[in-house]
Amino acid sequence: MMAALHGMAAESTAQLLAGAWLTMQLTALAMLVGTTLAFPLALMRTSRHGWLRAPAYGYVFFFRGTPLLVQIFLVYYGLAQFEAIRDGFLWPVLGEAYWCAIIAFSLNTAAYTAEILRGGMLAVPLGEREAARALGFSRWQEIRLIVLPRAVRQALPAYGNEVILMLKGSALASTITLLELTGVARTLIARTYLAVEFFALAGLIYLLLTLLIVRGVRLLERRWALPGQAIETVPGTRHGDLLA
Amino acid sequence: MAVPGSVLPPVLLGFGAQLAAGTLVTVGLAVASLAGGLLLGIAGAAARMSRRRLPRTAAQAYTTAVRGVPELLVILIVYFGASAAVGRVAALFGVTGFFELNPFLAGVAALSLTFGAYAAEVLRGAFLAVPPGQTEAAYSLGLTRARVFSHVLLPQVWRTALPGLGNLFLVLLKDTSLVSVVGLDEIMRKSALAVSYTQQPFTFYLAAAFIYLAMTAVSMAGIQVLERRAARGMERSG
Secondary structure: OHHHHHHHHHHHHHHHHHHHHHHHHHHHHHHHHHHHHHHHHHHHHOOOOHHHHHHHHHHHHHHHHOOHHHHHHHHHOHHHHOHHHHOOOOHHHHOOHHHHHHHHHHHHHHHHHHHHHHHHHHOOOHHHHHHHHHOOOOHHHHHHHHHHHHHHHHHHHHHHHHHHHHHHHHHHHHHHOOOOHHHHHHHHHHHHOOHHHHHHHHHHHHHHHHHHHHHHHHHHHHHOOOOOOOOOOOOOOOOOOOOO | OOOOOOOOHHHHOOOHHHHHHHHHHHHHHHHHHHHHHHHHHHHHHHHHOOOOHHHHHHHHHHHHHHHOOOHHHHHHHHHHHHHHHHHHHHHHOOOOOOOOOOHHHHHHHHHHHHHHHHHHHHHHHHHHOOOHHHHHHHHHOOOOHHHHHHHHHHHHHHHHHHHHHHHHHHHHHHHHHHHHHHOOOOHHHHHHHHHHHHOOHHHHHHHHHHHHHHHHHHHHHHHHHHHHHHOOOOOOOO
């Protein structure tokens, strides 16, 4: 009896760890793709041309104004409504829950990260941009060599928050059958009825991952610290002003 | 089956009323959680600034734990945890079986917990942003503790905290969708119902998205009105 219980505990621990690994994968991949998309989006949002600003604004408004759950359902269930997509060459990807989760998460975090980057870009002192122009930098050189490096450093604490939000958001992958941390906890509970125990265990693992991210971001902040500037602490709010 | 030109009302195939009913539930859930969350946030902020150690540590543990765990998991823990607790209490009285908690109540409890954890940080920051000289000046003018709180501190804390609290409400509004997972008939669950009848997932989830967008837009406008009201008399000095 005891041996069987120990065996069960070992097995469920292994399953939870496998779930945690999938959670980390989903978060890392989504952040990678989302951050890549965020740069052009942020540049469009701050562009002088209205025809560049408007679509970026619409994109950000849609993805920040609707729940992630809706977005993930639109990609996973919604796209299958169209025959052209079901018969299309992308179906091997769009029919997979794993890739649908990655797509929805990436599109979502791209919107938030773009706003964080934009905030960082607006915080670059005007004098530095003027200095760049006075030195004969082209507009692209000014953005690439002066504005973006400063903006990235400035945006780092808020970006760390966004990574944590993505980690927590990845729990929604369990609603489209993926067995990441929350999904594993839910299946274990369906089998054992030990709801509180397994959810608490999963919560503890999430907490641990969050603390790891906080540590990692703080390390980066120190490494990239600008001389004469204090290290900001991560503020309590979750997002910057929504399209303020 | 798939009808082209999907978003127009006739194609909502009579599910418009269902979605409207779901919207009402969502709004009710958001407002109730906002009230509960604000209370928890005020309590949390007060505890974080307490002179005694125990409330400080407890509040710190609360905000850290809730902010580091997915909202979906908080909802599941509250829902199944409370159901299990009710079951255990019932067993003491000789009643056995599985007890299902009302998903609306579980949702309000879980979302209040989440909102409160973040709101506590926002409110604490806003309190600390009021220069201590103002409190001292008010005391020296002979104002009572209650008066200092209600006439000097509160209006300024409100003004500073509003943008942060407004953002938290927008997040809360979207998080209500997660309560569909434990069976609450709000927008998402009503949409899923419509999808199972019509086999048009894109149409109905997009409709849901637009309802959320509309609610977000209305909330943003409301927050802006509140912010302007709270800042009246401040524009000229800024």
